[in-house]
Amino acid sequence: MENLKDQLSRLVGAALRDATGIADSDPNVITASRPEFGDYQANGVMAAAGRSGRGPRELAEAVVGSLRDDAGLIASAEVAGPGFINLRLNDQALMERGNGILGDPRMLIPPAGKPRKIVVDHSSPNLAKEMHVGHLRGTVIGDCLSLVLERLGHEVIRQNHVGDWGTQFGMLIAHMREIGEDSDLLRTELEDLESFYQAAKKKFDADPAFADRARLSVVKLQGGHPDYLAAWRIFIDESLRHCQDIYARLGVGLKLADLDAESRYNDDLEGIVRQLEEQGLLRESQGARCVFLPRFKGKEGEPLPVIVQKSDGGYLYSTTDLAAVKLRSHDLAADRSLYVVDARQSLHFQQVFAVARAAGMAANMSLEHIAYGTIMGSDGRPYRTRSGDAVKLADLLDEAVSRAFELVSVKNPELDESERRRIADTVGIAAVKYADLSKNRMSDYVFDWSTMLSFEGNTAPYLLYACTRIKSVLRKLPNESGAGKIKTLVLAEERALLLKILQLPEVVALVARECYPNLLCNYLYELSGAFMRFYESCPILKAEAETRDSRLGLTLLAEQALEQGLGLLGIRTLERM
RNA sequence: GCGCCCGUAGCUCAACGGGAUAGAGCAUCGGCCUUCUAAGCCGAGGGUUGCAGGUUCAAGUCCUGCCGGGCGUACCA
Numbered sequence: 001m002e003n004l005k006d007q008l009s010r011l012v013g014a015a016l017r018d019a020t021g022i023a024d025s026d027p028n029v030i031t032a033s034r035p036e037f038g039d040y041q042a043n044g045v046m047a048a049a050g051r052s053g054r055g056p057r058e059l060a061e062a063v064v065g066s067l068r069d070d071a072g073l074i075a076s077a078e079v080a081g082p083g084f085i086n087l088r089l090n091d092q093a094l095m096e097r098g099n100g101i102l103g104d105p106r107m108l109i110p111p112a113g114k115p116r117k118i119v120v121d122h123s124s125p126n127l128a129k130e131m132h133v134g135h136l137r138g139t140v141i142g143d144c145l146s147l148v149l150e151r152l153g154h155e156v157i158r159q160n161h162v163g164d165w166g167t168q169f170g171m172l173i174a175h176m177r178e179i180g181e182d183s184d185l186l187r188t189e190l191e192d193l194e195s196f197y198q199a200a201k202k203k204f205d206a207d208p209a210f211a212d213r214a215r216l217s218v219v220k221l222q223g224g225h226p227d228y229l230a231a232w233r234i235f236i237d238e239s240l241r242h243c244q245d246i247y248a249r250l251g252v253g254l255k256l257a258d259l260d261a262e263s264r265y266n267d268d269l270e271g272i273v274r275q276l277e278e279q280g281l282l283r284e285s286q287g288a289r290c291v292f293l294p295r296f297k298g299k300e301g302e303p304l305p306v307i308v309q310k311s312d313g314g315y316l317y318s319t320t321d322l323a324a325v326k327l328r329s330h331d332l333a334a335d336r337s338l339y340v341v342d343a344r345q346s347l348h349f350q351q352v353f354a355v356a357r358a359a360g361m362a363a364n365m366s367l368e369h370i371a372y373g374t375i376m377g378s379d380g381r382p383y384r385t386r387s388g389d390a391v392k393l394a395d396l397l398d399e400a401v402s403r404a405f406e407l408v409s410v411k412n413p414e415l416d417e418s419e420r421r422r423i424a425d426t427v428g429i430a431a432v433k434y435a436d437l438s439k440n441r442m443s444d445y446v447f448d449w450s451t452m453l454s455f456e457g458n459t460a461p462y463l464l465y466a467c468t469r470i471k472s473v474l475r476k477l478p479n480e481s482g483a484g485k486i487k488t489l490v491l492a493e494e495r496a497l498l499l500k501i502l503q504l505p506e507v508v509a510l511v512a513r514e515c516y517p518n519l520l521c522n523y524l525y526e527l528s529g530a531f532m533r534f535y536e537s538c539p540i541l542k543a544e545a546e547t548r549d550s551r552l553g554l555t556l557l558a559e560q561a562l563e564q565g566l567g568l569l570g571i572r573t574l575e576r577m
Numbered sequence: 578g579c580g581c582c583c584g585u586a587g588c589u590c591a592a593c594g595g596g597a598u599a600g601a602g603c604a605u606c607g608g609c610c611u612u613c614u615a616a617g618c619c620g621a622g623g624g625u626u627g628c629a630g631g632u633u634c635a636a637g638u639c640c641u642g643c644c645g646g647g648c649g650u651a652c653c654a
Contacts, residue, residue, distance in 0.1 A: 043596055081597055082634055288652050310652045317654050344648050455616055457602035465616050473613050536618045
């Protein structure tokens, strides 16, 4: 089913074309900026007036006059201000739409027209170290986008492009070999990847002989020496266990099967360079093999290369990323490839995408860098703890869950401990995810424990609380009364809630297109607010039978919208909290 | 130097590719629990959207120039 905004755009658009004769005039329908203007407003008349040489108000009147609305969706269309058309929807049509969805909740978010195959590259931690708060954004944004695209019927291929092949693994392997690869000591040491890395780094910086062994280890590893590969494997497996543990706690859908490790491309890199050479794109400069593209300029305006092979013969992440582009385009046959990666890598991706296009590596695939801003400390610098290390993601989650546990224990002491633990787990994790997802992904944001772990206002607990209120009502429902159809919208809060619910598919479509999860968060917060106001002002169970059944229908629909919407954020709902 | 991103209430953030009177939360102040969970609801105060121009019916949003911040800018990822 067409969503409300699309349907209105189509209707007003047709009328606008009739009135102006201009084929591509955009009605520019948006949700009303103020409730007194109605439900939606069409802003496109004023722009069209300029193009057709007519007065905007007069044209708006003409558009309203030629509006054909056979389905009876529009209750009123009024010209206002300089040439806005304010649209109010018909209550009956809204209720019919709502009742239709009650019969088939999947229709709340209908599938997109054309299913596509879409790669979503996200999370991509460096396996040399433990995941820290900086990895949260890419992980949860990518997860949300994957869920949204899947929900719309697209085939999503998640790719976790973990860093498992860089020079730092030489250092780690050298350190492992000194501890003893089979020793129990190593096993315990590896339990804290972060301190293991720090220890190796310390030796690397302090001991030149160790540094040499580390460098040699990289060469051995990448050359395929079995002992070094075995040591590497032990470390990688341990690190991956840690990542999967974090994903499981976060409720993020990334699986081991989604791994797209850098090491996977080791054998393809030579071929990538050869291909570029055969295509005449390669040039040697200062001993390195590079692709020069005119749009990229360096410090003094001199040409800036994309280096694909270092002067020592080694390959770089550009080369790996090109190999990945090729795989995604040719082998996976994706239509769209999204890279959910830190904005600081914009230039890198511009370069990789440009080289890939020049080399015809992604002929039928769009390449999109879904950039996100940096997490900053209160000092305005990228986030670090006092000791200079980033906060571990695991520690943030622990803290969130423990604060949630304290709170639920105060709010609901009568629940037994295991249930409070379960609630705390959901609430704490959801709060952290939502704190990140609800911000515009492009802006840098200041990491702050109290914002991150806030449980009031525009937070996940607010949304979850709305759900528990719904579920509590439904639990108390007498057996004989079933889910009623929505029959009346007497109070403004009822109508506002229904309209808000029916707007979910518009938002989901927008998120799929623009890749901004915060739009979905904003919407769900407004939806929850609409439900809270409905709940506070409209008695449900205590209402007289017909009203009660109608409000129950509305409540069920709200439950669906909240549950499905939260599901797209990767947040599970709760029965009570 | 050049490039990208950003500057909105005391703080943290919104504002649906230019729309009408810039909205929330936190914090502050005041009201609402013998009625479906008060992690809630209602209300108050708080703004020259960094500054200055420009474009047009309309600018937080687009253009230009400043000021301030972050990041990037040839062999790390």
